[in-house]
Amino acid sequence: QVHLVESGGGLVQAGGSLRLSCAASGRRFSNSAMGWFRQAPGKGRDFVALISWNGGNTFYRDTVKGRFTISRDNAKNTVYLQMNSLKPEDTAVYYCAVDFDARELYSGSGRPDLYDSWGQGTQVTVSS
Numbered sequence: 001q002v003h004l005v006e007s008g009g010g011l012v013q014a015g016g017s018l019r020l021s022c023a024a025s026g027r028r029f030s031n032s033a034m035g036w037f038r039q040a041p042g043k044g045r046d047f048v049a050l051i052s053w054n055g056g057n058t059f060y061r062d063t064v065k066g067r068f069t070i071s072r073d074n075a076k077n078t079v080y081l082q083m084n085s086l087k088p089e090d091t092a093v094y095y096c097a098v099d100f101d102a103r104e105l106y107s108g109s110g111r112p113d114l115y116d117s118w119g120q121g122t123q124v125t126v127s128s
Contacts, residue, residue: 002026002117004096009122016126017084022096022119024077033105034072034079037112038092038124045095047110049081052102059108063089086126093121 008020022034036048049070050059058070067086072079079096097115099105104114 002098002100004098004117004119006094006096006119006122009094009124011125011127012086013127014087016086017082018086018124020081020083020094020096020122020124022079022081024079024098031100031102033099033102034070035097035099035104035110035115036070036079036081037095037097038090039095039121040092043092045112046092047112048094050104050108050110051079052105057105059105059110061110083124086124088126088128091124091126093123095119095121 002024003026004022004024006022031053033052035050037045038048039045048061051070051072055072067084069082095118097118099114100116
């Protein structure tokens with residue numbers, strides 16, 4: 001199986017930037033899609049971004065388009081989420097996940113149930 005560990009979260013002021021990383025270990029995996037989700041206190045886990053194995057296809061939640069960029073470095077087994085122009089509404093625990101058969105990539109629906117493995121999350125807090 002694949003073990004995922006997120007890092008890079010922290011406290012920033014509105015308008016600032018953070019880059020989240022998700023490192024995968026345990027085994028090599030190919031043809032998988034990687035996604036980022038977030039969950040605010042008392043809220044559900046919401047889709048943020050998705051990227052295909054080769055990085056050629058990406059999807060974003062409407063509220064982060066133009067501000068967030070998902071990327072991956074397969075040589076390092078790592079996926080990134082660059083977050084710019086952060087807003088207080090972005091405050092949440094951010095999780096990365098892997099979809100081994102890329103079902104989520106093809107659905108394009110941001111469904112968390114299609115992902116096979118999840119990290120433990122990293123806290124992002126954006127102050128006003």
